[in-house]
Amino acid sequence: MGERADRLRMDVDDIETVAVIGSGNMGHGITEVVAMAGYDVTMRDIEADIVQDGYESIEWSLDKLDESDRLDESPETILDRISTEVDLETAVAGADIVIEAVPEQMDLKKDVFGDLDDYAEDGAILASNTSSLSITEIASATDRPEDVVGMHFFNPPVKMDLVEVIYGAETDDDTAQATYDFVEAVDKTPIFVRKDVNGFVVNSVLGPFGEEAAWMASEDLATIEEIDAAMVYGRGYPMGPFELGDLTGIDVGYHVRKEAGKEIPPLMESKVEAEELGRKTGEGYYRYDDGEGVSYEQGQGEDVDTLRIEARMVNEAAKLIGNDVATPDAIDTGMKLGAGFPEGICVRGDKLGLDTVLAKLEDLHEEYGAERYEPADYLVELVESGKTGKEAGEGFYEYNTGSGPGDYNTLNWELTDDGLLDVELDRPERMNALSNDLMDAVVDLLESIDTEDVRAVSFEGAGDRAFSAGADVTGFADIEPAKRAEPTEVFQVVDEFPRPTIAKIDGYCLGGGFELALACDLRVATEDSTFGFPEINLGLLPGGGGTQRALRMIGEARAKELVFRGEHISAERAEDWGLINRAVPSDEYEDTCADFLDDLVSGPPLALQHAKRVMNEGADEDLDAGLQMESQAFALLLTTQDAREGTAAFQEDREPEFTGE
Numbered sequence: 001m002g003e004r005a006d007r008l009r010m011d012v013d014d015i016e017t018v019a020v021i022g023s024g025n026m027g028h029g030i031t032e033v034v035a036m037a038g039y040d041v042t043m044r045d046i047e048a049d050i051v052q053d054g055y056e057s058i059e060w061s062l063d064k065l066d067e068s069d070r071l072d073e074s075p076e077t078i079l080d081r082i083s084t085e086v087d088l089e090t091a092v093a094g095a096d097i098v099i100e101a102v103p104e105q106m107d108l109k110k111d112v113f114g115d116l117d118d119y120a121e122d123g124a125i126l127a128s129n130t131s132s133l134s135i136t137e138i139a140s141a142t143d144r145p146e147d148v149v150g151m152h153f154f155n156p157p158v159k160m161d162l163v164e165v166i167y168g169a170e171t172d173d174d175t176a177q178a179t180y181d182f183v184e185a186v187d188k189t190p191i192f193v194r195k196d197v198n199g200f201v202v203n204s205v206l207g208p209f210g211e212e213a214a215w216m217a218s219e220d221l222a223t224i225e226e227i228d229a230a231m232v233y234g235r236g237y238p239m240g241p242f243e244l245g246d247l248t249g250i251d252v253g254y255h256v257r258k259e260a261g262k263e264i265p266p267l268m269e270s271k272v273e274a275e276e277l278g279r280k281t282g283e284g285y286y287r288y289d290d291g292e293g294v295s296y297e298q299g300q301g302e303d304v305d306t307l308r309i310e311a312r313m314v315n316e317a318a319k320l321i322g323n324d325v326a327t328p329d330a331i332d333t334g335m336k337l338g339a340g341f342p343e344g345i346c347v348r349g350d351k352l353g354l355d356t357v358l359a360k361l362e363d364l365h366e367e368y369g370a371e372r373y374e375p376a377d378y379l380v381e382l383v384e385s386g387k388t389g390k391e392a393g394e395g396f397y398e399y400n401t402g403s404g405p406g407d408y409n410t411l412n413w414e415l416t417d418d419g420l421l422d423v424e425l426d427r428p429e430r431m432n433a434l435s436n437d438l439m440d441a442v443v444d445l446l447e448s449i450d451t452e453d454v455r456a457v458s459f460e461g462a463g464d465r466a467f468s469a470g471a472d473v474t475g476f477a478d479i480e481p482a483k484r485a486e487p488t489e490v491f492q493v494v495d496e497f498p499r500p501t502i503a504k505i506d507g508y509c510l511g512g513g514f515e516l517a518l519a520c521d522l523r524v525a526t527e528d529s530t531f532g533f534p535e536i537n538l539g540l541l542p543g544g545g546g547t548q549r550a551l552r553m554i555g556e557a558r559a560k561e562l563v564f565r566g567e568h569i570s571a572e573r574a575e576d577w578g579l580i581n582r583a584v585p586s587d588e589y590e591d592t593c594a595d596f597l598d599d600l601v602s603g604p605p606l607a608l609q610h611a612k613r614v615m616n617e618g619a620d621e622d623l624d625a626g627l628q629m630e631s632q633a634f635a636l637l638l639t640t641q642d643a644r645e646g647t648a649a650f651q652e653d654r655e656p657e658f659t660g661e
C-alpha cells in the first residue's frame with residue numbers, strides 16, 4: 001500500500017492497488033478500465049466460476065479493442081495486472097481503493113461495506129458503484145463513513161466516459177477529491193455530485209425525459225411514435241423517450257419513481273402491470289417479438305409540445321444547482337457523456353430562454369396542480385433577476401456580450417504570451433462533431449479576438465480519437481434548407497483570418513471536420529489519422545467548401561474520388577495527394593507541430609498576412625492578376641519596419657525580431 005503520512009490527506013498519488021468487488025457487467029468493466037490505466041487490480045466475486053466469467057469477458061473486450069487499435073499496450077500486459085479472487089479479505093488486503101459493484105440491493109451493499117470495514121486497510125477509499133442507492137445509507141454500515149464515496153460508472157464502463165463522484169452525508173472532502181482525481185487517472189471524466197440526492201445528477205435530469213413523455217401519451221396529447229420522432233428528429237436526442245424506456249426496462253424507472261413516492265403516468269403503470277417491460281420481455285412501448293419494433297419516422301410529431309419535456313429537465317437542473325448539488329458545467333458534462341444529449345441541458349435551457357421555460361412550468365402547474373411542474377426556486381430567481389438565458393447575456397451561464405471572446409461550452413481557447421491562439425474543439429464524446437454551437441463559438445472567437453495580439457492560430461480536437469468527425473448529423477433535422485443555401489460562415493472566417501492557421505490532426509478528420517482543416521493554411525497529422533468526405537453516404541455532399549477546396553488543391557480526379565466514393569483515406573495518402581503538409585509518427589507529432597508553430601509565431605506578421613491573402617485570392621485569379629497582387633503586396637512590405645529588421649538581421653547574422661510594424 002502507498003505511504004500515507006496523514007490519512008485525511010488522501011491523494012491520488014497514494015493509490016497504487018485497487019480492488020473491485022463484483023465481476024458482473026459493471027465489475028469486470030471497471031476492472032478492465034482500471035487495469036488499462038496501469039493499476040494493479042484484484043477482481044473479486046463470490047464463486048470462482050463467476051469471477052472467471054468476468055475475467056474472460058475482459059479478455060474478449062481487450063482483444064476487440066486491440067483489433068481496432070485502441071490499446072496502447074498488448075492485451076497480455078494489461079491482463080497481467082489483473083488477479084482474481086473469491087475471498088473478500090484477501091481481495092481487499094493492501095488495496096488503496098475498493099470499488100464495490102455488486103447487485104443494486106441495499107441489504108447486500110450494506111453487508112459488503114460492513115465486511116469492507118473489517119478487512120480494508122485503514123484510510124482506504126471505499127467506493128460504491130451504485131447507480132441509485134443512497135451513499136449515506138451504504139456508509140452507515142461502516143465505522144468510517146468519511147472514507148465512503150459514490151463512484152458511479154456508466155454502462156459499459158469501457159465505452160462510457162462519465163463517472164459521477166457522489167458525496168454521502170459524511171464523505172470527507174479529501175476522499176471525494178482523491179476519488180475524482182483517480183477517475184481522471186483512469187482516463188474517464190468525473191463530475192462531482194455534492195449531495196446524496198436520489199438519482200444523482202444524470203438520472204435526476206433524465207427522469208422527466210421518459211416520465212413527461214409518458215404523461216403526454218397517457219393523455220393522448222400525442223402518440224408514442226410522434227413523441228419519439230419529435231425528440232429525435234426535432235430536438236436532436238440520440239433516442240426517443242419511449243425507445244429509451246424499452247431499452248433500459250420500463251420497470252426500472254417505474255420502481256425508482258415508486259420508491260421516491262412519485263405519481264406514475266397511467267401508461268407506464270399499465271405497461272408494468274401487463275409485464276410489458278420493454279425489449280427484454282419482447283414488448284414494451286413498442287412490440288419487438290410480434291411487431292416491427294421501434295417504428296417512428298422523420299416528419300412525425302411536428303406539433304408535439306417538446307418544450308413540456310425539456311422544461312421539466314431544465315427545472316431538475318435548476319433544482320440541482322440551487323441546492324448546491326452540482327454546477328451547470330457538471331450537469332452539462334453529465335448529460336452529454338452519461339446520456340448522449342446533443343448539448344448540455346443548462347445550455348439548452350439558456351437557449352430556449354429561462355423565462356419561456358418558467359412560463360411553461362407555471363402554465364402546467366396551474367393546469368394540473370401537480371408537484372412535478374412546480375418551478376425550482378433557483379429558476380424563478382434567475383428569471384426575476386433578468387438572467388433569462390443566452391439572449392439576455394446570462395442565464396445558467398454568462399455569455400459573451402461583444403467585448404472580446406468569452407468562455408464557450410464546446411470550445412476551449414488560450415492565447416499565449418507569444419501570440420499563439422490555441423483552439424480546442426471540445427466535444428470528444430461526439431468525436432468533436434461540429435454542432436452549430438461549436439461553429440458559432442469558432443466564429444465568435446475569431447471575430448472578437450484582437451488580431452493584433454495573435455501571431456498564429458492552431459486548431460485541434462479534444463480527446464484522442466478525432467480532430468472532428470464532421471458536421472453534427474444529429475442537428476441536420478433542424479436546418480432550414482433556405483438558410484443553408486449560403487456558404488457556412490465558419491469555414492470562410494477561418495479561411496480569411498488574417499493570421500496563419502494550422503490544423504493539428506490526430507485521429508478522424510472527416511466531412512465538415514476535414515473541411516475545417518482544409519480551410520486552415522497548413523495541416524500536420526499523425527500517421528494514424530484518417531481523412532475523408534463520407535457525406536455522399538448520407539445522401540449529401542461536402543457542404544463546407546470540400547468540393548471546391550479539395551478540387552483546387554489536388555485536382556479533379558482525386559477530389560472526385562474522395563467526394564464520390566465517400567471512402568476514408570490514410571494520412572500517408574493524404575500527404576501523398578497534397579491534402580496535408582506532414583504525416584508523422586505519433587511520437588514526432590507534437591514536436592513537428594511545435595516546429596511549424598514556432599516559425600509562424602516568430603515570423604513577420606505583416607508579410608505572413610499579405611502572403612496568405614495574395615495566395616488565397618490569387619488561387620482564384622489568372623496568373624497575371626495573381627502576379628499583380630503579389631507585386632503590390634511586395635512593394636507595400638518594402639516600406640515596413642519588419643522588412644528593415646529582416647534585412648538588417650540577415651546582414652548582422654542574427655535572428656530577426658519582427659514586431660508587425
Ligand SMILES: C/C=C/C(=O)SCCNC(=O)CCNC(=O)[C@H](O)C(C)(C)COP(=O)(O)OP(=O)(O)OC[C@H]1O[C@@H](n2cnc3c(N)ncnc32)[C@H](O)[C@@H]1OP(=O)(O)O
Binds near residue numbers: 534
Ligand atoms: C457540411 C458537412 C457535412 C458533414 O460533415 S456530414 C457528417 C460527415 N461525417 C460522418 O458521416 C462521420 C460520422 N461518424 C462515423 O462514421 C464514426 O463515428 C467514426 C468512423 C468517425 C468513428 O466510429 P466509432 O469508432 O465506431 O465511434 P462511434 O461510436 O461511431 O462515435 C462515437 C460517438 O460520436 C458520435 N458521432 C460520431 N460522428 C458524429 C457526427 N458527425 N455527428 C454526430 N455525432 C457523431 C457517434 O454517434 C457516437 O455517439 P454515441 O456514443 O452517443 O453513440
